[in-house]
Amino acid sequence: MSLLSSSKKMQLGEQLGGNSSQQYKEKSSSTSYHVISAVTSDSETVWISWTDGSSAKFHNIWLRDHCQCSQCYNSTTYQKEFNILDVPLDIKPIDVSLNEQNSLSIKWPDSHVTAYDATWLKQHSYGEHGASGVTRQTGKEQKPFLWDKNTIETKLPCPFEFNKVISEEDELNGLFRRIVKYGFAFVEETPTTVDAIEEVAIRLGGFVKETHYGKVWEFSNEFLEHADTAYTSDYLRGHTDSTYFSHPAGLQMLHCVEHEGTGGLNLLVDGFFAAEKLKQDDKASFDFLTSTIIPFQYKSENLHLKAHGPMIELDPFDASLSQIRFNTYDMATLDCMKYEDIAQFYKALRAYCCITCAPENQLWFKLVPGLVLIMGNWRVLHGRSSFTGKRTMQGCYVNGDDFFGKYRAKAVTHKDSNCRIIQEEQN
Numbered sequence: 001m002s003l004l005s006s007s008k009k010m011q012l013g014e015q016l017g018g019n020s021s022q023q024y025k026e027k028s029s030s031t032s033y034h035v036i037s038a039v040t041s042d043s044e045t046v047w048i049s050w051t052d053g054s055s056a057k058f059h060n061i062w063l064r065d066h067c068q069c070s071q072c073y074n075s076t077t078y079q080k081e082f083n084i085l086d087v088p089l090d091i092k093p094i095d096v097s098l099n100e101q102n103s104l105s106i107k108w109p110d111s112h113v114t115a116y117d118a119t120w121l122k123q124h125s126y127g128e129h130g131a132s133g134v135t136r137q138t139g140k141e142q143k144p145f146l147w148d149k150n151t152i153e154t155k156l157p158c159p160f161e162f163n164k165v166i167s168e169e170d171e172l173n174g175l176f177r178r179i180v181k182y183g184f185a186f187v188e189e190t191p192t193t194v195d196a197i198e199e200v201a202i203r204l205g206g207f208v209k210e211t212h213y214g215k216v217w218e219f220s221n222e223f224l225e226h227a228d229t230a231y232t233s234d235y236l237r238g239h240t241d242s243t244y245f246s247h248p249a250g251l252q253m254l255h256c257v258e259h260e261g262t263g264g265l266n267l268l269v270d271g272f273f274a275a276e277k278l279k280q281d282d283k284a285s286f287d288f289l290t291s292t293i294i295p296f297q298y299k300s301e302n303l304h305l306k307a308h309g310p311m312i313e314l315d316p317f318d319a320s321l322s323q324i325r326f327n328t329y330d331m332a333t334l335d336c337m338k339y340e341d342i343a344q345f346y347k348a349l350r351a352y353c354c355i356t357c358a359p360e361n362q363l364w365f366k367l368v369p370g371l372v373l374i375m376g377n378w379r380v381l382h383g384r385s386s387f388t389g390k391r392t393m394q395g396c397y398v399n400g401d402d403f404f405g406k407y408r409a410k411a412v413t414h415k416d417s418n419c420r421i422i423q424e425e426q427n
């Protein structure tokens with residue numbers, strides 16, 4: 001970008017103001033600290049350079065919108081008090097300066113002064129488009145650990161203890177991190193009462209997501225209580241649940257409280273791992289499944305749910321994997337696609353399915369009374385083998401917003417110090 005000749009430039013040290021940047025410091029990450037080396041401004045933008053060699057430009061109106069002084073921003077409710085719609089689109093600072101607190105100070109035409117912390121500005125610089133055309137990383141609290149059968153079996157995370165999850169914050173924090181990292185976790189020594197699984201759900205999301213199946217459900221294969229294959233004793237291919245909701249459940253919890261018979265093993269597949277593998281093996285199919293909207297439905301006598309979404313959803317801000325919506329049982333009639341896309345869809349579906357059905361990508365295990373399975377339903381596919389005998393399951397859902405909302409607020413720092421697996425990973 002070329003700077004206008006009328007722009008004014010200030011090097012660090014030529015400070016004019018003494019405005020405090022305190023208002024932004026609380027929002028800055030403690031892990032990185034940035035120092036502004038130079039600032040230039042023109043009629044539309046303020047361009048900032050940092051001492052690490054990076055630079056970014058900010059629109060005047062964006063800067064005015066992001067004033068977080070006590071007049072403009074309520075730091076108790078984290079809401080804006082100032083209405084940017086009251087400001088002309090071509091607002092220009094009457095003064096731009098650096099001050100001793102390593103902050104940028106801007107004086108506006110009405111004499112209002114805003115101070116921006118250098119690190120905050122660096123963290124929130126925008127418009128840096130990468131090769132994929134998406135904006136920069138938005139920052140994830142926990143990077144997912146992608147797994148296939150071999151990886152997860154050698155690093156199978158140890159279960160959490162029910163009593164500790166209910167009563168100890170550190171244990172709960174570890175459980176949050178584990179679910180986000182691996183896509184699933186176990187809680188052992190759980191009482192077989194319906195209340196117990198609900199207690200864990202409330203710790204994770206604050207609420208159980210109530211659906212047409214009920215709140216916390218207990219069901220056996222003796223009666224087909226709902227129009228759903230899950231209520232039979234048949235083999236269930238890997239799938240994610242509630243694809244027919246606008247927002248599929250974020251977590252599903254399952255507890256096998258009784259099984260007198262054979263079979264009934266549980267299956268998990270890392271849907272993110274499978275998507276990543278598809279991207280490497282067959283990029284055209286990956287691109288198709290990330291960009292094509294597929295319809296899903298649940299239909300019974302009294303209820304017809306319909307929703308849609310891509311089978312592999314990417315984060316719109318950083319293009320990372322954000323949600324798998326994969327359920328071949330619940331796909332609705334496919335009459336919403338262009339004629340020429342149909343063949344490509346079945347090819348892409350088969351390619352993804354082949355990866356999820358490959359034994360080397362599947363984790364099989366047997367749930368026993370006391371051992372609760374918590375699955376991230378936006379990532380991990382689940383299924384089960386056919387079985388004989390009476391099998392009684394308990395389960396419930398938790399909303400993704402509720403779970404991830406609590407997770408973000410916790411800013412979890414628990415290091416799982418009791419867990420051999422995590423210690424190995426840290427080495």
Ligand SMILES: [Fe+2]
Nearest residue numbers: 230240241382
């Ligand atoms: Fe299911």
Ligand SMILES: [Zn+2]
Nearest residue numbers: 067069071072
């Ligand atoms: Zn203000």
